[in-house]
Amino acid sequence: MGFEIEKAEDxxxxxxxxxxxxxxxxIIGGRIICVRSWGSKAYAYAxxxxxxxxxxxxxxxxxxxxxxxxSEHFDKLDYEEKIKVLIHELMHIPKTFSGAxxxxxxxxxxxxxxxxxxxxxxxxxxxxxxxx
Numbered sequence: 604m605g606f607e608i609e610k611a612e613d614x615x616x617x618x619x620x621x622x623x624x625x626x627x628x629x630i631i632g633g634r635i636i637c638v639r640s641w642g643s644k645a646y647a648y649a650x651x652x653x654x655x656x657x658x659x660x661x662x663x664x665x666x667x668x669x670x671x672x673x674s675e676h677f678d679k680l681d682y683e684e685k686i687k688v689l690i691h692e693l694m695h696i697p698k699t700f701s702g703a704x705x706x707x708x709x710x711x712x713x714x715x716x717x718x719x720x721x722x723x724x725x726x727x728x729x730x731x732x733x734x735x
Contacts, residue, residue: 611639614672617689622705623724624729625690626714634667641674648677649689654702666702686726691719 614637620633652669659666670692672678677688694714695704707714 606640606642608616608640608671609640611637611672612673614639614670615626617686618670618693621686621726624726627693629700630693630696631666631700634665634700635665635696635725636669638669638671639674639677640671643673645673646676647673648680649673651692651704654703656702659702661690666700668696668702687719687723687724690722690726694719694722 609644614655618635619632620639622630622635649670649672652671654667658664660704670689672688678686680688692712694712697703697705712718
């Protein structure tokens with residue numbers, strides 16, 4: 604079996620919920636596409652792919668991001684850890700929603716376990732408060 608990929612509606616629903624609950628106004632939910640892959644050699648739970656400006660202009664399209672979950676690793680996680688992984692990936696999207704990606708050590712807010720856990724705590728409080 605080689606590398607396979609398909610749209611991931613379950614992950615898409617989690618992303619939409621995270622964006623709604625955390626209130627990330629810079630993220631255009633309809634322009635984040637979620638996919639699940641099998642057979643990747645990477646040892647990651649997920650990764651985010653961007654559409655750089657040069658491709659947007661060349662193809663005359665808007666900005667899109669793709670969040671890929673690697674089934675062999677992501678699907679084994681419990682729900683809480685899946686949400687944290689997805690929060691981590693969303694943190695790579697800059698406030699400009701330009702098609703660029705923020706590095707882990709960006710000058711603003713670093714993308715690390717501490718900051719992911721802070722956002723997860725807010726997510727958890729809001730879901731409990733509003734019964735989401």
